[in-house]
Amino acid sequence: MEKLISIPYSPRPQQEELHNQLSKYRFGVCVMHRRGGKSTFGVNHLVKLALTTDRDNFRGAMFAPTRVQIKLISWDMIKQYTRVIPGMKYNETELRADFPNGSRIQLFGAENPDSARGQFFDYVFCDEYAQMDERMFPEIIRPAIADRKGGVCFIGTPNGMDAFYDLYEKAKVDPEWFTVTWKVSETKLVDDHELDQMRKLMTPDQYEQEMECSWMANRSGAIFAKFVQEIEEKKHITRIPYDPGYPVDCYFDLGISDKCCIIFIQQIGRSFNIIDCYQNNNEGLDHYAQVIRERDYFYRNFIFPHDIETREMSTGKSRKEYAYSLGLRPVKVCPKLPKEDQIHAAQLFLSKCWFDSDNSKPLLDSLKWYHRKYLDKQRTYSKPVHDWSSHFCDSFMTAAVATQEMDLNDSRPKQFSADNNYNPLGA
Numbered sequence: 001m002e003k004l005i006s007i008p009y010s011p012r013p014q015q016e017e018l019h020n021q022l023s024k025y026r027f028g029v030c031v032m033h034r035r036g037g038k039s040t041f042g043v044n045h046l047v048k049l050a051l052t053t054d055r056d057n058f059r060g061a062m063f064a065p066t067r068v069q070i071k072l073i074s075w076d077m078i079k080q081y082t083r084v085i086p087g088m089k090y091n092e093t094e095l096r097a098d099f100p101n102g103s104r105i106q107l108f109g110a111e112n113p114d115s116a117r118g119q120f121f122d123y124v125f126c127d128e129y130a131q132m133d134e135r136m137f138p139e140i141i142r143p144a145i146a147d148r149k150g151g152v153c154f155i156g157t158p159n160g161m162d163a164f165y166d167l168y169e170k171a172k173v174d175p176e177w178f179t180v181t182w183k184v185s186e187t188k189l190v191d192d193h194e195l196d197q198m199r200k201l202m203t204p205d206q207y208e209q210e211m212e213c214s215w216m217a218n219r220s221g222a223i224f225a226k227f228v229q230e231i232e233e234k235k236h237i238t239r240i241p242y243d244p245g246y247p248v249d250c251y252f253d254l255g256i257s258d259k260c261c262i263i264f265i266q267q268i269g270r271s272f273n274i275i276d277c278y279q280n281n282n283e284g285l286d287h288y289a290q291v292i293r294e295r296d297y298f299y300r301n302f303i304f305p306h307d308i309e310t311r312e313m314s315t316g317k318s319r320k321e322y323a324y325s326l327g328l329r330p331v332k333v334c335p336k337l338p339k340e341d342q343i344h345a346a347q348l349f350l351s352k353c354w355f356d357s358d359n360s361k362p363l364l365d366s367l368k369w370y371h372r373k374y375l376d377k378q379r380t381y382s383k384p385v386h387d388w389s390s391h392f393c394d395s396f397m398t399a400a401v402a403t404q405e406m407d408l409n410d411s412r413p414k415q416f417s418a419d420n421n422y423n424p425l426g427a
């Protein structure tokens, strides 16, 4: 005789939607605020799969950053929701729940990835992926689902532009992946009193990150991220095609063995459209001149940072002369300002910029990432960290300073001295 057993879980509308959506996709990334019910949802999704699967010996797994964490949060939950099922067996040391139909759900702490090596899984949840080692998915989980073509869902709250962010960004454009972001202002799952309490404990940036799912707000030491987010909210990051009615200015950052990059900007009235950017390394200036020619834009200025004046050791020619000889004309040199003034200029400049979301993505990523390190001992922030993001940021700062300090419209050669003998006093 069949007996109906009801699990003591009734999904909230958001959870219900996730259960439905995830059954249509092999992979999912669910970004959600704290206390949104992510862990509860994850556990119950696994329970649902374990009970309704048509696979033999279904294997479900859940990973959290640490074993202590997963035991505290999810182990009790699993037992609470499955206790009503007759014949359930729980192994406390292995954090393993065995179902009477042969299905199994096991919990793992990601600080000890080896404990999960050599297993196979039909479905895996990664809870708070932002706090896990970024090799977790490619090295441990992905191989473990290969045999049975298992699925994976990542759930978590943003924690800066880390591996979870990269994963989410890649997933957004991949049709095999389901993605969703739920902010507390949208879900209304936490009551106002509770939110007020949280606001009191958190800085505005922390609140933006934890409750409004901002990837950038709380990057401690971030230099441009907040400003990029502001223009993103104003919808300044969209498709911005080249407008043949306006000229293009090219802004460079120069390195020899290091990276070198170019930003292509059209000034339209008081706005600046960043239509394109390019980056490469270990190439001479002739390579970049070629890239510029191939773009076939209508160019106005080629603006270099002050270091173009340095002499090129091998040829004896300055880079400026070399650029000129390659047809990059007119070459203009941006005045040198102290770094902090350049940063300030770029922060102001950002509000006047519109970015092409595709062509200028590498530049946008660099702007979001560029940051200072917190120096614990001195309790201050360092100078901007020199890393992959510095090159585009340097050329962006060149653009900001140049548009502020130079007359870019002026294509006439400057008159350097008066050349007549007229004496205005008539003496």
Ligand SMILES: Nc1ncnc2c1ncn2[C@@H]1O[C@H](COP(=O)(O)OP(=O)(O)O)[C@@H](O)[C@H]1O
Pocket (backbone or CB within 6 Å): 009, 010, 011, 012, 015, 032, 033, 034, 035, 036, 037, 038, 039, 040, 041
């Ligand atoms: N469907 C539900 N029904 C009742 N309570 C729920 C439900 N989903 C979540 N909760 C409760 O909401 C709180 C937060 O859930 P949790 O899954 O820990 O959130 P998160 O992992 O997003 O921080 C917990 O107290 C949990 O018991």
Ligand SMILES: [Mg+2]
Pocket (backbone or CB within 6 Å): 038, 039, 040, 073, 127
């Ligand atoms: Mg949780």
